[in-house]
Amino acid sequence: MSLNTAQNASGEAPSTSRPAPNLNNSPRLKRRRRPWVFALCAAFVAAGALGTAFAFTSVNDTQEVLVVSRDIKRGETIEVGDLSVVRVSVDPALTPVAGSQKGELQGSRAAVDLWAGTLLTEQAVTDSLVPGEGESLVGISLTPAQMPSEPLYGGDAVRIVTTPGDQGEVTDEEPVTIEAVVVGVSRVEETGETVVDVSVPEREAADLAARAATGRVALVLDARER
Template sequence: MTTEKADSTSVSGGGGVRPDRRRRGKAAAADQAAVTPAPKLRRRPVLVAASIAAVILGALLGAWAWSSTSNTHEVVALRQTVTRGETITQGDLMTVQVGLDPALRTIPGDRMSSLVGQRAAMDMAAGSLITGENVTKKVLPAEGMSVVGVALPPSLMPGEALLAGDRVRIIATPGQQGDVGQEPPASIAATVVGLYPNAENGQTVVSLEVPEGQAAELAARAATGKVALVLDSRER
C-alpha cells in the first residue's frame, strides 16, 4: 500500500490554508481598498457661466472707472446763484472736475480769475457750469447812460422780486394831500442793474440805468421820496 505525502505548502493539519497565505490575502484586500478611485466631479454649466460673467463684468467696471477718471477736466462753476447783470466776484466761483461734452464752451479752471469783475449775461443757478455765453465784459453804465440809486420801502415796490436786467418805470406819487390830478403821473423808464437791501431801515436801494438826459430828473424825484417803482413785462 502506497501512501502519498501531503504537500506541505498547500495543506496543514485538517486541510486549512496556511497562515502565510491568509496574511497575503488580507494585504491584497487592503491594497485594493487603498487605491479605490475618487468619485467623478459633476460639472455645472450654470456656475461656469456665472463665473465667466462675473469676470467680464469686473473688467468692464474697471475700464469704466479708468475712463471716467482719465477724461475729467477742471472747469469753473458757480458757488452761489448770480442774477443777470450782477458783477461776478471771487466768492461766487469754484472749480469742479467733470467729464465734458465737446459742444460745451466751458471755462477752464486756470482761467477762473479772468471772470472776476465781469457781469452775468443771464441768470445762473448755484452749481451750474459757466460758459462763454454766460458772462459779458460790458461796462455799466454804458456810453450815454447813467446809473441812479433810488431808495424804496417794500410798499412802493412790486411784490415780485426784482432781478438785474428787469425793465421798470419810476412813477411820481402824489404829495401829502393825495391829489393825483387829471394828468397822468410822470414816469421815467429804467433798467435794474443792482439791488442793495438795507436791514436798518427796511428800504432797498435799487440801482437804475437811465439815459444821461433823464438822470438828473430821476435823482431829484428820488430825493423827495415820492416815487414808486413799477415792473414792466419780462418778455423779450
C-alpha cells in the first residue's frame, strides 16, 4: 500500500492539523472618553465639599443663649426656671445673654414685658425698677405741636413747661417748669398723640399730673451731651 493513498479504517482521509488563531493579533476596541462624565463627577465632589464646609461653619457659628420659658411681666423677678438654654445662630446686631449666665440672672428683674419663646437680650434685664425709690412715673399725652419732632428715647432729660391758658394770655411770670427723665414713649394711632412716660421726684408728681390733665403743657428736650 502506498503512503499517499493510505486511509484509516473508516475510509476517511487523515485530518491535517491547523495552527490555532492568534487572538492577540485581533484589533482592540478603543474606549471613548466622555469629558462630561468627568466634569459631572468633579461637580459632585465639589458640591459635597461645599456642603461639608457649610455644615461645619453653621455648627461653629451657633452659640448657647438664653430664651424665656414663660411670660414675665415688666418689673417681675426672674427665676432660674424662667429661662432655658438653646443653641442657635445669632444675628451679630443682637446682644443675647449667654447661656452660661443663667445662674447669674437669679433675682434680676424684667426691664420690659418678656414673652415665652423670645430671645433674652441684655437690654431686657435690669437690677433696678423704674420708677426708683423717691421717684414717680407720670404719663403725659402730647400732640405733635406740644413736643419736638426729634424722637425721644429712654433716659432723655426733658422739661415739662406750663403753656398759656385757653385765651392765650401771657404773663410776665416765669412759666412753671418741671424737670423729668423719659422712661417710655408710645404713639396712639387713633388720635395721633404721643404718650410720654416721665420719671419725676415724688413731691412734684401730683402737680405735674394735674397740669398735664389740662392739656396746657409742652415738652422741651434738653441737650443729650452731658
